[in-house]
Structures are given as C-alpha cells and as structure tokens.
Amino acid sequence: MDLTTGSTTRQVRRPSARGPARAVGYAVAGLLAGVCYSSFVLARPLGSRLSLTESYVSELEVAGQPASTFFRLTDLVAALLVVVLAMALMGRLARERPAEMRATVGCLCLAGLGLAAAADALVPMSCTPSTSEACRREVDDVAIIAQLHQGHTLSSVLGVFAAQVAMLLLSVSPRVRRRWPALARASLACGLAVVVLGLAEVSLMSSQHRLGAIERLHVLLISAWLATLGWWLSRPPRGGPD
Template identity: 35%
Template structure:
C-alpha cells in the first residue's frame, strides 16, 4: 500500500468516526431526555441542566476534534486547488466551532422550559449560553462551505466518484434544511411558535453527518 493510499484511509477513518460521533444525538430515541425531538434544539440535549447533557457534550467534542484533525491533515497533505482548499478550510471551521459548542453549552432548554425562555429573553443566562448561538452559527456556515466546495471539487477535478454523484443532492437538501431551521428559529425567537424547529435541525445535522460519511468513503477509496 502506498503512502497516498494510507493517507486516504487515515483521512477516511477520521471523517467516518467524526460523522458517527456527530450522529450521537439520535440516541435520544433510546434515552428519556424529556425533550420533544420535533420542537427542541439538538443543542438542548447537551444543556448543562439536562440529565444526559455531559454525554452529548462529550460526543460533540469528539466529533468536532475528529473533523478538525481530518481537515487540517487534508490541508497539509492533500489537494490545494481552490475548491478543495476552501472545502477543507470550511470543515476545519466546522470542527473548531463544534468543539467550542461543546465547551460553551446552553444553560437550559428554552423550547421546553418557559422559565428558561424568559430568562433567555431577559438576558439573565450565563454568557456561554449566548455565545453558544454564535458558535453554532459558525459551525453551520463552516459545514455548508465544506459541503458545497468539496462537492464542487469532486465534480470539477474528476475525483471522489461517490461524492461527485451524491454530493449535489445532499448539498441541496442540507441547504433546504438550513433554511427551514433558520426560519423556525426566527419564528420561535419572535414568539410565533417553533415551526417544528427540532425536526428541521435534526434533518440538517443528519444530512451533514451523511455527507461526511460519503466524503469519508470517497477519500478512503481515492480515485477508484
């Protein structure tokens, strides 16, 4: 096995593990979290007052660290043409912001706890709760940059056939799910209900994880 093949397999393994850790929120199906998955933010699972908060914060931290490591490795050793470099930079930003998300969790669950929502609106929650919204936004922006740019790189540079075939559909769906999520967040913050905020955001993170899994398989196989 050549050094290039070993590097591709290492990169693929890091991304695959990152995608798996980023999907840990799905374990809410088995755990009595007390949150409504159709309405609650995914981040509320990791809030400091939630029963399984430490577990979900840990999986977010692991996911971010793995994707950040993979992206930095690719930037150092891989394709540096514009779309590829932009995509890996986006994933590095996503990974770093996801680590920050885990270290700056929500203090409580505003969609499930009216008292929490009232304190949030009044600005009475810890600074980390407010900063979490910023790091989450940065993570989404980085993920979307990575998804779009690396999908374009796969098609334009004629590499990673699996990503070139399925990437456009996943990218389009991820952008649509992001639009749904942002609209629902705006509605919730203006007092007009949640608009199934939880469902939209869960679809968004599921698509990001799915795209990461396709990327992982693609880079592990190289050009084959």
C-alpha cells in the same frame, strides 16, 4: 548494474503498509465523525425526555439533562475528527500544484465546522427553551442579532454555515470533481439539502413549531456527508493512487 554478468538488476520496492492503514484510518475517522456528530439519536435510550420535534439538539448538552456530559464529549470527538478529515483532504488535494482555491477554502470551512462543534461542546446552552418559558424568552424571543450575541448560538450558526460552504465549494472544485466525482456529487446534493433545511429553520424561528425536527434532519445530513467524505478519502482517486 551487476558487474559480474553485465546485466541490469532491477531493485524491487516492497509495498508500504502505511497506505492501506491510512485508508482504513480515513474511513474510520469519517464514520466515527458522523456517528458522534449525530449522537442525539441516543437521547431516548439515555433517558432524555426532550421533544424530538420541538427541542434543539443542543438542549441535550445543558447541565442537568440526562447524559449531558456524554453529548458534550461526543461533540468534542466529532470536532477533532472533522478537523483531521479537513487536514487530510487538504493534504491530498495539495499534492497537485498550483493550489486550487475552491478546494482549499472548502477544506478550511470543513475545519471551521469542527472548531464550531468544539465551541458548542465547550460553551453549552444554559437552559432548555423547549421546556422553560423563562428560557424561551431569554434565548428565542429576541431579535436574531441579539441571539447571535449568545456564544452557543453564534458557534452553532457558524458551524452550519461552514458546513454548507464546504459542501458547495468541494462540489464545484475541479480537482475534487476529477479525483472523486462521486464525492463531488454527494457534496452538491447534501449542500443544497442543508441550505434548504436552513432556510426552513429560519422561517420557523418565530413559531418554533417542528424546528427541532428540521434541525435533526440537517444534522443527520451533515453526519452522512462526513461518513461519505471519510470513505472516499480512503479510496484511490480516479487515475490511480496519489
């Protein structure tokens, strides 16, 4: 209240610069996460001679392969950014009470994808089964349960499973569907596609034929979804800003 005139003085709040900066940060984090997660596209320019259709993406990180350190580092960067995106999304969704279980578990699974990617980089494959018969017998020509006792195989399987669950749970979360309906639709499409590709991988495990091509497709899908997630996090939700 203005005491001299008796009129009410309205206090004008200056818009904070943190909002736009944070939005740009989300978009950049999503884009970089997607780019780093699919860094295998640089394999040929960096000197790799592994088959694009028969080799595992993880073979690029085997010690002695061209630019193996680069591929492990990009996995670690992607892992960090995925965890950041998961925590950011959880924070945005948690502003509404009560907590929504599907959204919360979806965010935790997204963080699990990041942790699995970090494990992939820190515990790389020891050999390249696509080029070594001895390695193939050790890594691939064993029962699935035995394969899951291998650290790298276990982290890779858990990472893909976490990504699938994250996509599908976020696609059916009422809170995500209300705030970012396009993100929910994209999550559903990518989640179903990754599930189908995962089943195709399992069916090809005995022959190994074209297994690398299928794996690269699902990695690209996850990468595209991460970039999409960052973009929609940078946008105000339906109904206005948080």
